[in-house]
Amino acid sequence: MRTFGLDLPDYPWDTMAPYRATAEQHPDGLINLSIGTPVDPTPDVIRLALAQATDAHGYPTTHGTLSLRQAIVDWFDRRRGVPGLTTDQVMPTIGSKELVAWLPFLLGLGEGDIVVRPTVAYPTYDIGAQLAGATPVAADSLEELDEATRAKVRLIWVNSPANPTGIVRDTAQLKKIVDDARALGALVASDECYAELGWGHWDTAQGGEPIPSILDPRVCGQSQELVLAAYSLSKQSNFAGYRGAFIAGDPDIMANLVNSRKHAGMIVPAPVQVAMTAALADDSHVEAQKNRYRARREILLPALEKFGLRVENSQAGLYLWATAGQDTWATVQRFAERGILVGPGIFYGEAGQGYVRVALTGSDDDITRAAGRLAE
Numbered sequence: 001m002r003t004f005g006l007d008l009p010d011y012p013w014d015t016m017a018p019y020r021a022t023a024e025q026h027p028d029g030l031i032n033l034s035i036g037t038p039v040d041p042t043p044d045v046i047r048l049a050l051a052q053a054t055d056a057h058g059y060p061t062t063h064g065t066l067s068l069r070q071a072i073v074d075w076f077d078r079r080r081g082v083p084g085l086t087t088d089q090v091m092p093t094i095g096s097k098e099l100v101a102w103l104p105f106l107l108g109l110g111e112g113d114i115v116v117r118p119t120v121a122y123p124t125y126d127i128g129a130q131l132a133g134a135t136p137v138a139a140d141s142l143e144e145l146d147e148a149t150r151a152k153v154r155l156i157w158v159n160s161p162a163n164p165t166g167i168v169r170d171t172a173q174l175k176k177i178v179d180d181a182r183a184l185g186a187l188v189a190s191d192e193c194y195a196e197l198g199w200g201h202w203d204t205a206q207g208g209e210p211i212p213s214i215l216d217p218r219v220c221g222q223s224q225e226l227v228l229a230a231y232s233l234s235k236q237s238n239f240a241g242y243r244g245a246f247i248a249g250d251p252d253i254m255a256n257l258v259n260s261r262k263h264a265g266m267i268v269p270a271p272v273q274v275a276m277t278a279a280l281a282d283d284s285h286v287e288a289q290k291n292r293y294r295a296r297r298e299i300l301l302p303a304l305e306k307f308g309l310r311v312e313n314s315q316a317g318l319y320l321w322a323t324a325g326q327d328t329w330a331t332v333q334r335f336a337e338r339g340i341l342v343g344p345g346i347f348y349g350e351a352g353q354g355y356v357r358v359a360l361t362g363s364d365d366d367i368t369r370a371a372g373r374l375a376e
Helices: 012-024 044-051 066-080 095-106 124-132 171-184 251-264 270-281 284-306 328-337 364-375
Strands: 031-033 090-093 114-117 135-138 153-159 187-191 227-232 245-249 310-312 319-323 340-344 355-359
Touching: 012 328, 012 340, 031 364, 044 270, 066 090, 066 245, 066 270, 090 095, 090 251, 095 124, 095 153, 095 187, 095 227, 095 245, 095 251, 114 124, 124 135, 124 153, 153 171, 171 187, 245 251, 284 310, 284 319, 284 364, 328 340, 328 355, 340 364
Parallel strands: 031 340, 114 135, 114 153, 153 187, 187 227
Antiparallel strands: 090 245, 227 245, 310 319, 319 355, 340 355
């Protein structure tokens, strides 16, 4: 008998049930530092904009309102060092996960095409390739691939700052990726959702450098040919429940994506577009949120080290990537016994074995209590 449905792997987070059950038995309750969902309030400037836009009786546009697209262009110039984009080169998306999952399909990729993603990476890069019928390949550089494989590469995912490792690629590293991809005629798509959350060398509030975008002229030159950048407001603006993100880059590819998404009805709701416009125009709430995460990081990082873990990379983003030098699940169990749920590194590829991802997205009280439990 014929069966229906896509042949995709089981959702990995479902395997966390027994560890969650252990953590919930802690006498002081569960502290969930596994999935990086924002816990702080959505800023008033965004909520007010949404409330004032609820009379949305007409269909919104797929390409986005001109005011939203101008806000995206201005944001790239002001915050990311990317001048000169036009409003035709940007488009809002329904969060960034749907973009990651559907981009290979919308690009027309299929059987025989290869999608390259980082060796330790967000699993949706692989899912997106599979939905299109393409083949995902894990590699941090095209030089890691043999000649026959390189010839089939159509799309290269870059994730800087990276989830879960927090690795940041500098302009020279990004430029090499773009140059190598262009030599093959392949497209580079850069997932830059954590770009406002740099630490240490990349913390502009403390004298550091801004994290570069793939669209920075030092990276791609004066042309955005074969280059796309994706960004989400979920992290910087506590916008996750609104599902607001956007993509920018190569004008020819963008025009095709807009057309395809029109046919598919992939449209950001009109009130959310207004809220996005307000969020992108206000930098103060972004700085305030970053200050909260910095303070939580400064509490949690030494606590992990005292618990016997070594924190690696973690130069940006909402996570601490750490190892105790043992099997991933053994470390997850150690945390669960303290009533703390963390993310298994193995969820992000075989190269994540032995690691855990610890999110900074707990409340101030949760982070303080978690640090105390680890010190017991």
